[in-house]
Amino acid sequence: MxxxxxxxxxxxxxxxxxxxxxxxxxxxxxxxxxxxxxxxxxxxxxxxxxxxxxxxxxxxxxxxxxxxxxxxxxxxxxxxxxxxxxxxxxxxxxxxxxDSSDSLVETLRGQRAAALLAGLAxxxxxxxxxxxxxxxxxxxxxxxxxxxxxxxxxxxxxxxxxxxxxxxxxxxxxxxxxxxxxxxxHIERDGPRPTQKMLARERIRSGRPQPLPGPGVLSSGNAIGTPALLPDGSIAPESLIGGTTIEVGAVSSTPELDR
Amino acid sequence: MMSANLSLLAADDSNATLSAFGHDAVWIILIKVVGVFVFLVVMTLFSIVFERKVVGRMQNRIGPNRTGPWGVLQSLADGVKLAFKEEIIPVLADKPVYWIAPVVSAVPAFLAFSVMPFGPVVSIFGHHTALQLTDLPVGVLVIFACSSLGVYGIVLSGWASGSTYPLLGALRSAAQMISYEVAMGLSMVAVFLYAETMSTSGIVNYQRHLWNVLPLCVSFGVYCIAMVGETNRAPFDLPEAESELVGGFHTEYSSMKFALFFLAEYINMVTVSALATTLFLGGWRAPIPLSLWHGANAGWWPLLWFTAKVVLFIFTFVWLRGTLPRLRYDQFMHFGWKVLIPINLIWILAITTVKVLGDRGTNRVVVGACVLVPVLAIILIYTIFDVRRQKNIEAELQAEDEAEAALGTTFPIPPMDLVVPASPRLVSVGVSVPALATSATPPSGGPPSTTEEGRSDG
Missing domain, CATH: 1.20.120.1200 (NADH-ubiquinone/plastoquinone oxidoreductase chain 6, subunit NuoJ)
Incomplete structure (x- = not known):
């Protein structure tokens, strides 16, 4: 100033x-x-x-x-x-x-020298x-x-x-x-844009309103009654809440299902 | 030069015009620079305590009350604490950019105040000079440029931290600040058109008789909304949304660097408030009952009016924060681009028409009618359509609700006849508890505390 x-x-x-x-x-x-x-x-x-x-x-x-x-x-x-x-x-x-950086391999031979020369000129x-x-x-x-x-x-x-x-x-x-x-x-929409209420309702109707469990969590739900799964997919008996029994195969245990 | 100043002073109610700037002695400039710096730092310390106190009162708390009398020294203590904290730099950080970002954020914040008019021509140790560091023919653009440079601090800090949440915060803030800068700039355009100048002192001069907030009410409204978006304050604080992004762009910052971000945020708040005061609320001019006293707009008094108006805006900022929840990001962008900017453009067109026709000598009433009637008609038609559309949507939703009800209960609603077993803890103690039904009316006769518990759990 x-x-x-x-x-x-x-x-x-x-x-x-x-x-x-x-x-x-x-x-x-x-x-x-x-x-x-x-x-x-x-x-x-x-x-x-x-x-x-x-x-x-x-x-x-x-x-x-x-x-x-x-x-x-x-x-x-x-x-x-x-x-x-x-x-x-x-x-x-x-x-x-x-992390992406340019590849330093020159595809045109001698382009740097040429560019320098042209720039100076x-x-x-x-x-x-x-x-x-x-x-x-x-x-x-x-x-x-x-x-x-x-x-x-x-x-x-x-x-x-x-x-x-x-x-x-x-x-x-x-x-x-x-x-x-x-x-x-521009994207052409099929129908009218769903409102927030519509989306919420759809989510409740889907039968799974809660967020998906984080990666690495071996369970198909995150409610307190859901038993933990062992790495081979079977139910960990220690995780069962007292008195509950679960039939074998009742819980789908593939971690792929969770994602 | 001094005589020129004095003649100006005599002619024009001690206003400084553009030609009065740029002739100060170096020591006066230094005094002004230090004065602006001190004003900003003190305002920051004040705003932080003020905000915490006011928000506290709004939430039925007392707020800080331990440090100093009534807790007024709290932010000073916090500042000292921040300066002495350990500094943690993430391993993945891009060191030079990480270091530059807080500086880039703080420096423009201070710089913007160099053209802010604090008051009229006053006497400093016998020298007559305006209470304003400097002015340019494009003074308001200086402030605008500084605020657009402040975005760099946020964007770079988010990128340089090498972490996900800061990056997301920085991306949001880049998009947000650019969008709301457009709305902000457009609302300034109306002021430029009216005052026929872009210099801050000139705009204050222009509001001698009537503050811009009255003729330019729409611009004022849009500016006030845009300034909240521009300073990343609630309800537009998406770049640092605590519940989603930890701290947003400054998550990975600590110690003095974090303090700089903090400082910049509060100074920006003061700056946009001061600019709103200058553009729309008559700058340092006294409000109506006070302005009847002739001495109110002379000497050092205007500094007080100016500060009071700025504090009023800061209170509004705090009020908004204490009242409104955060907007969803897409709704926020929608509001900026599809509501604020079109309103502003139409308003500028209307204002220009009124101004041009008025300057050509057409009757003001006729001009006003010619311009305002179509604008009002457009607004009316739009409102009618909107009301009809809303009714349709409501009817649709109601139909959907009925269809929903026909399908029976859904996932999160427990059955109406659900019987919750008695708590084993209470049973072992020996208290007889009636089974609580989670229907709307709990059975009467149970101990009140248990009923309360059942309600709060449900």
Whole structure:
């Protein structure tokens, strides 16, 4: 927060070519963090560690936007990407299970070297293009459009006038994706969904309303009168309640029945 | 800058506007940071004792009353005890993530309060400054972002524990908090539309004459429900359902790490309460009879009103916990997605229409009628259909009940003429006990204590 304040004071001074102190400090902290996060995303063996590295990168980017006078963009980046999308990623990864890890056998020979080379080439291309675009141009700060807290209003203006078509197109794409997901996940029900009362009644009617005995319990019921079974399936006489006798074969003794 | 502040002060009832922030001296910022931290920690200690006391009273108990006068130091003692407890880390835990999770849960909880307005411009050692650490044009989104980051603490702790119950708790909480964040965000949208700003100080300024809770009553209701879901409190405490999941996501945590989760949960409670106060209940502004006194909204008094409103919300949280049973998971998700969100969307549409037409100068009565009549009609038609559907369902159930009765007694119902043999213990002592029938009317004349026993056993 203090870096933000420092940025504000420097911007108030109005020297666009000078990089503010706070901004510089924030850059040298967040830059390495985002870079390490990006590397960690690729290198980490564990899928959840990889996802967490990506979260670190996204949050640093969000803070970068904040510092570069885009508070709305920065916070939306944090809310949408780290708060919603990455949580859903984690959700799926957790369902997959923590012990599953990628097989390290390479199916394509030399793909790592090729990927590294391609990545470096792309980075070079990107930095040259972006770098050339900025050479000889004085950076302009956003103090004027952001004045009086109108950052959000300016974005809304642009979005709903100049970029309306792109905006609507994107939303159409998202809706199509959402509908597609619903169609894929849709299950046709045979009848109306049973209510809680119906289910309870069905369970009582089944003749076995109590929960099934836990695994390893060699009995076909859990009432106090039910005799214990020996490993061979016969009734343990010690477990019989005084006075009761049970005909041989009256109790089905296969543990399979219990599951 | 000071003169600008002063002119603002003169013009606008000592309100701080957005441009007033970001010019404080470093020592004032430090004082404010420490102040916010202390406020949150004290509120946590207070809330825990308060909750235990209130729940105790609701259950005809006294609650903690041993530590300190009236037991007020109980949570302090508990906190000290937690810090000195042995720390147990499961063998299967993923160490780094296990360690990070409580920190990730506690830090955003504190951070969210950085944009909360506690009061108007006051004088601290001769410097005029707002009782608020800082503000941004998108202040409310900061709080929202912090609450969405808090989910990570829960999710990661559940995963890193390497145990089944925490994992289930974490999965539940991830789904729950994301679902209820949507409803929460939508109910904030109505406030943004009305106040035309997202900065917290601006929203408090806007409520100078009328608190948002009146024009935006539906949003307020949805927000209040969503905030209970967002903080994992009863009746929406599925991620830590004691009867199903032991402790949920923090089952495997102990000592200081558990204390951090505990702290984060209570701070989150304070945060959502404070946000509800800021968005809907006029923030630090005095309630109606008090606001007639001119000095009520100046100086340090507003801090008191603000705290009182927050405590009111915390009391509601406790009340809910003492009253309502936990929801079933599917019903809970159904409620979030199919009830809260559609209501919110329709409400935002209606509010936007009223706002836009009102801004264009149309008569407010006409606008209100044009918008409210269709909305009310929709609600009425839906209600009629729903009532008819309910009647059908009831008739069906009754028919089923009758069919059921025709089949005779079922498993758990003992026969009406069941005779329970006399207890051998009582027989050996020599007390003559009439055989107890487990019908609705026990035979009269038996010793009352035995009758009671028979009833409670049955």
């Amino acid at each position: 203090s870096s933000l304040l420092a940025v504000n004071t420097i911007l108030a001074a109005g020297d666009p070519t000078h990089v503010a102190n706070g901004e510089e400090i924030a850059f040298w902290i967040l830059g390495p963090v985002s870079l390490l996060g990006a590397i960690g995303t690729v290198v980490a063996r564990n899928a959840v560690h990889s996802a967490l590295s990506l979260v670190a990168t996204m949050m640093s980017l969000g803070l970068f936007y904040l510092i570069e006078q885009g508070p709305f963009l920065g916070l939306v980046q944090i809310i949408v990407y780290t708060g919603a999308i990455m949580i859903l990623f984690l959700f799926v990864l957790m369902l997959v299970g923590r 792309f980075a070079l291309l990107l930095s040259i293009t972006v770098g050339r675009a900025f050479i000889g141009r004085a950076p302009v700060n956003l103090a004027t459009p952001n004045a009086n807290g109108n950052n959000v209003n300016r974005i809304a203006d642009k979005l709903f006038t100049d970029y309306l078509f792109a905006f609507e197109l994107t939303s159409a794409l998202l809706i199509v994706a959402a509908v597609g997901a619903m169609v894929l996940a």
